[in-house]
Amino acid sequence: MLSFNILVFVALSYVAFLFAVAFVAERRAARGHVGWLQSPMIYTLSLSIYCTAWTFYGAVGYAARSGLEFATIYLGPTLVMVGWWWILRRLVRIGRSQRITSIADLVSSRFGKSTQLGVIVTIISMVAATPYIALQLQSVTLSFSVFAKTSGQEWQAADVNATALWVAIGLAVFTVLFGTRNLDANERHHGIVMAIAVEAVVKLIALLAVGAFVVWGIAGGPAQMLARIDASPIPLWDQSGGRWVTLIFLSAAAFLCLPRMFQVLVVENANERHLGVASWAFPFYLFLMSLFVVPIAVVGLDLLPAGSNPDLFVLTVPLSQGREGLAMLSFLGGFSSATSMVIVATIALATMVSNHIVVPLWLNLQPDQEAVMSGDVRQVILLSRRLSIAAVLALGFLYYRISGGGTALAAIGLVSFTGAVQILPAMLGGIFWRGATGLGAAMGLMTGLVVWVWTLFLPSIGVDAVIPQSVMQTGPWGIAALRPQALFGITGLDPVVHGVMWSMLLNGAMFIAGSLLSFPSPLERLQGAQFVNIFEHSAAAPTWTTGSAKAEDLLIMAQRIMGSAEAQEVFLREATQQGKSGYLPDVTPEFIERLERELSGSVGAATSHAMIGQLTGGSGVSVEDLIAVADEAAQILEYSNRLEAKSDEQERTARALRVANEKLTALSIQKDAFLSQISHELRTPMTSIRSFSEILRDGEMTGDEQSRYARIIHDEAIRLTRLLDDLLDLSVLENGQVVLHQQTGQLCDLLDRAIGAAGLHDSALVVSRKPEAEALTLTSDLDRLVQVFINLIANAQKYCDADHPHLKIVVRTKGRECQIDFIDNGSGIAPENQQLIFEKFSRVTDQSKAGGAGLGLAICREIMHRLGGKISYLPGQSGAAFRVNLPLSETATALA
Amino acid sequence: MSRSPNPVFLERASYRQRRLRDAARLIPFVGIVLWTIPLLWPRDVPQAPSSGDAVIYIFGVWVFLIAVTAIVSRYLRLDDPATDAGDDG
Numbered sequence: 001m002l003s004f005n006i007l008v009f010v011a012l013s014y015v016a017f018l019f020a021v022a023f024v025a026e027r028r029a030a031r032g033h034v035g036w037l038q039s040p041m042i043y044t045l046s047l048s049i050y051c052t053a054w055t056f057y058g059a060v061g062y063a064a065r066s067g068l069e070f071a072t073i074y075l076g077p078t079l080v081m082v083g084w085w086w087i088l089r090r091l092v093r094i095g096r097s098q099r100i101t102s103i104a105d106l107v108s109s110r111f112g113k114s115t116q117l118g119v120i121v122t123i124i125s126m127v128a129a130t131p132y133i134a135l136q137l138q139s140v141t142l143s144f145s146v147f148a149k150t151s152g153q154e155w156q157a158a159d160v161n162a163t164a165l166w167v168a169i170g171l172a173v174f175t176v177l178f179g180t181r182n183l184d185a186n187e188r189h190h191g192i193v194m195a196i197a198v199e200a201v202v203k204l205i206a207l208l209a210v211g212a213f214v215v216w217g218i219a220g221g222p223a224q225m226l227a228r229i230d231a232s233p234i235p236l237w238d239q240s241g242g243r244w245v246t247l248i249f250l251s252a253a254a255f256l257c258l259p260r261m262f263q264v265l266v267v268e269n270a271n272e273r274h275l276g277v278a279s280w281a282f283p284f285y286l287f288l289m290s291l292f293v294v295p296i297a298v299v300g301l302d303l304l305p306a307g308s309n310p311d312l313f314v315l316t317v318p319l320s321q322g323r324e325g326l327a328m329l330s331f332l333g334g335f336s337s338a339t340s341m342v343i344v345a346t347i348a349l350a351t352m353v354s355n356h357i358v359v360p361l362w363l364n365l366q367p368d369q370e371a372v373m374s375g376d377v378r379q380v381i382l383l384s385r386r387l388s389i390a391a392v393l394a395l396g397f398l399y400y401r402i403s404g405g406g407t408a409l410a411a412i413g414l415v416s417f418t419g420a421v422q423i424l425p426a427m428l429g430g431i432f433w434r435g436a437t438g439l440g441a442a443m444g445l446m447t448g449l450v451v452w453v454w455t456l457f458l459p460s461i462g463v464d465a466v467i468p469q470s471v472m473q474t475g476p477w478g479i480a481a482l483r484p485q486a487l488f489g490i491t492g493l494d495p496v497v498h499g500v501m502w503s504m505l506l507n508g509a510m511f512i513a514g515s516l517l518s519f520p521s522p523l524e525r526l527q528g529a530q531f532v533n534i535f536e537h538s539a540a541a542p543t544w545t546t547g548s549a550k551a552e553d554l555l556i557m558a559q560r561i562m563g564s565a566e567a568q569e570v571f572l573r574e575a576t577q578q579g580k581s582g583y584l585p586d587v588t589p590e591f592i593e594r595l596e597r598e599l600s601g602s603v604g605a606a607t608s609h610a611m612i613g614q615l616t617g618g619s620g621v622s623v624e625d626l627i628a629v630a631d632e633a634a635q636i637l638e639y640s641n642r643l644e645a646k647s648d649e650q651e652r653t654a655r656a657l658r659v660a661n662e663k664l665t666a667l668s669i670q671k672d673a674f675l676s677q678i679s680h681e682l683r684t685p686m687t688s689i690r691s692f693s694e695i696l697r698d699g700e701m702t703g704d705e706q707s708r709y710a711r712i713i714h715d716e717a718i719r720l721t722r723l724l725d726d727l728l729d730l731s732v733l734e735n736g737q738v739v740l741h742q743q744t745g746q747l748c749d750l751l752d753r754a755i756g757a758a759g760l761h762d763s764a765l766v767v768s769r770k771p772e773a774e775a776l777t778l779t780s781d782l783d784r785l786v787q788v789f790i791n792l793i794a795n796a797q798k799y800c801d802a803d804h805p806h807l808k809i810v811v812r813t814k815g816r817e818c819q820i821d822f823i824d825n826g827s828g829i830a831p832e833n834q835q836l837i838f839e840k841f842s843r844v845t846d847q848s849k850a851g852g853a854g855l856g857l858a859i860c861r862e863i864m865h866r867l868g869g870k871i872s873y874l875p876g877q878s879g880a881a882f883r884v885n886l887p888l889s890e891t892a893t894a895l896a
Numbered sequence: 897m898s899r900s901p902n903p904v905f906l907e908r909a910s911y912r913q914r915r916l917r918d919a920a921r922l923i924p925f926v927g928i929v930l931w932t933i934p935l936l937w938p939r940d941v942p943q944a945p946s947s948g949d950a951v952i953y954i955f956g957v958w959v960f961l962i963a964v965t966a967i968v969s970r971y972l973r974l975d976d977p978a979t980d981a982g983d984d985g
Contacts, residue, residue, distance in 0.1 A: 067947070071954055075931055078958065082965040083924030085917060085972075226948040234947070241935045248931065272974055280966035287958050294951055 061311030076251030111438030112524030118356030128419025133396025206333025211292020355604030422448030444511025
């Protein structure tokens with residue numbers, strides 16, 4: 001026989017073992033060896049605190065009473081986990097980026113770091129957790145009593161209560177020792193997480209062992225087991241749709257909202273990738289935990305005498321078969337389930353109580369500044385957490401005593417779940433809907449809390465315990481519409497379905513209505529945008545606008561909260577980032593915001609915000625600041641647009657300048673070339689004039705010779721004169737001193753004159769024309785025009801290098817102007833020279849062939865300019881081509 | 897302030913990622929549908945499914961969901977630069 005004392009000894013050894021595990025893990029983490037402590041498997045196992053003693057003992061009892069309905073409690077979390085991409089991924093990202101410490105912190109932080117909301121959520125969580133803690137105490141106590149019974153002692157009520165009290169005290173001590181040893185910057189507890197991972201394995205192995213024993217050891221194999229299930233009196237599938245769906249929803253929502261689940265899912269999450277593994281691994285864990293529940297229930301009902309408590313089948317079935325070792329393992333499994341849940345739940349609740357209730361109160365009690373400057377905040381926080389842990393367990397014990405521990409485990413669990421789920425609308429609304437406001441959240445939460453307390457919590461404590469039987473029957477003050485289990489006169493609903501439905505409906509309705517009708521504060525809108533758009537990495541507006549606080553004050557405060565080493569680390573990092581040496585960075589709004597976030601990892605967003613507010617003189621963000629931030633961004637955008645436009649313009653100017661510069665450089669080179677050329681041009685005739693006149697002066701020659709020399713002198717003088725005439729002509733044209741003589745004449749006559757004057761009679765150049773197109777009457781300074789034509793024709797004659805030179809003159813009328821193209825069949829002008837040919841003194845081909853001084857085209861351009869037309873080089877023809885554009889007068893157009 | 901527009905069309909790998917995300921989002925709804933189907937089963941008639949059938953069905957769906965999630969999560973990348981916005985492609 002298994003003695004009760006051995007059992008107690010084993011339980012204590014097990015606790016000591018957990019201590020050792022937690023201690024080693026903590027030591028490793030402190031040394032920075034977090035490697036496998038942060039593996040996805042540890043994360044998944046830590047989630048197993050969802051499977052409490054309620055699962056370990058209660059699921060079998062639940063299955064024995066209501067068949068497969070027990071599975072709903074695990075189907076809901078499975079759906080949440082496999083749908084992690086929707087909600088969990090978002091929650092974890094928000095939790096990490098905002099340094100969320102608890103679910104109360106999440107709601108408070110989302111709705112403008114509101115202290116009030118933090119308090120409401122904390123109270124709801126506390127009240128909702130109380131029955132659940134009681135449940136754990138009850139199951140551990142029951143399991144002890146089972147062993148006491150088998151070892152021959154029949155426990156009295158006093159023994160049971162004493163055991164429950166000792167269990168509560170033991171749990172409180174363990175949690176205080178490991179949960180509040182230090183104020184972690186991230187609120188992560190490596191030791192605790194490791195210990196609950198070990199417990200997760202123990203409880204899984206224990207349940208699987210009992211299940212395997214039942215299926216293979218008692219039933220004789222899976223096939224026989226299925227036959228037994230079919231033959232069993234349990235109505236396994238006798239579901240009302242409403243309860244089935246409600247319970248799946250309830251468990252899914254509770255999985256997200258229970259403070260302890262939030263703690264392990266979000267706060268203790270070290271890496272988002274772990275979610276991906278847990279998304280299938282945790283459902284698999286739940287699957288394994290549930291797999292043997294029905295077989296154990298069926299076999300238990302078969303084997304044990306009628307009236308045995310089905311909640312204890314996991315223990316009593318092995319015991320009835322004389323398997324004491326298995327029963328011991330099973331006991332440890334149940335013990336693990338209860339302890340791990342209580343530890344995490346109390347830590348989560350204690351964090352919430354200290355961050356959202358005790359510290360704000362304490363801050364309020366201190367005079368301004370004093371609080372953050374002189375008080376030892378760390379001690380206050382640690383003390384308040386320890387007291388909170390004790391208080392939570394005390395409340396659980398109280399509930400256990402009042403309720404008498406009689407209710408079935410499953411029923412208590414569902415009541416607790418429904419309470420926790422009241423946070424769901426505010427939480428989901430907060431992370432998906434930017435329009436959700438703090439007022440709406442507060443209204444929804446309060447409404448949900450009231451409805452839950454009235455319809456489920458108070459009735460759950462027991463008939464006549466709080467609510468008298470008469471009120472249950474006829475409603476308070478005889479108002480039938482307010483009967484706790486038949487609100488608005490709708491009777492006949494299952495109490496849980498009734499409570500869940502009304503509390504969620506009214507909660508959600510108030511939340512939405514309150515949000516739609518109220519206007520959020522600036523900080524709320526800021527936080528709302530950051531929470532909802534968490535994946536967009538949008539640049540956040542600073543929460544603080546002015547920093548009237550001194551860096552030293554901030555450092556002192558941070559040291560009091562985070563501890564000196566961590567605080568100095570933060571300040572040093574910031575100072576280095578700002579490029580300063582030492583520990584005191586400039587107090588910029590960004591720095592204050594970062595510091596606030598660091599602090600909120602220790603004391604929660606609301607408290608941290610309040611503390612910083614005290615130091616900075618409460619100069620938080622305002623609507624104007626938000627708008628200013630938006631304006632600033634718009635201004636920056638506009639400014640950069642303007643800059644861009646300006647730089648475009650400068651680019652254009654620069655390009656024009658570059659072109660001009662190139663042209664000037666080329667011109668300067670040309671001018672130099674021309675100067676040397678013109679001196680040469682002037683010198684050549686002057687040299688011959690001088691030498692021939694010297695010969696004439698010396699005499700001694702024939703008359704023939706004399707007249708020949710005199711003609712040469714004369715020709716050279718004419719050439720000089722022509723050169724000087726050209727220069728004069730050009731300078732007159734350029735200075736605008738020219739007088740135009742308007743005449744009217746036919747274009748073909750002008751071209752005839754030009755061809756005649758160009759002296760083509762002794763050259764090979766063939767000119768082709770189209771006389772019908774040339775029948776145009778022009779009114780202009782015709783002599784000047786002819787001068788242009790002559791120049792062009794003479795150029796063709798001089799420069800066309802084809803074997804059979806040919807000049808085509810094409811006349812076209814286009815609108816109010818006529819185009820006269822002179823196209824020869826030579827090699828044309830190279831592109832790089834096309835810009836230069838109209839410049840003065842320019843001559844493209846080598847000078848020997850040229851008769852002139854390179855002024856012809858420059859003169860042409862000036863003339864055309866004076867006549868209101870233009871002359872341009874026409875690229876892309878067979879040879880050199882010039883186009884003369886000349887405006888036609890009204891009458892001339894009509895005539896044409 | 898101005899968000900850079902997400903590309904409308906994507907290369908093959910990114911396209912696969914987007915569809916994987918769609919699948920990941922869909923899984924819970926598949927689970928809800930499959931787990932509520934037994935509510936429609938006939939009752940109190942001779943050919944009604946037995947208790948054993950109900951157990952096998954519920955646990956079978958469970959295994960199916962776990963397997964699908966494991967496969968999807970295995971290939972789903974968290975660090976994809978594209979965000980939630982504009983998940984079509």
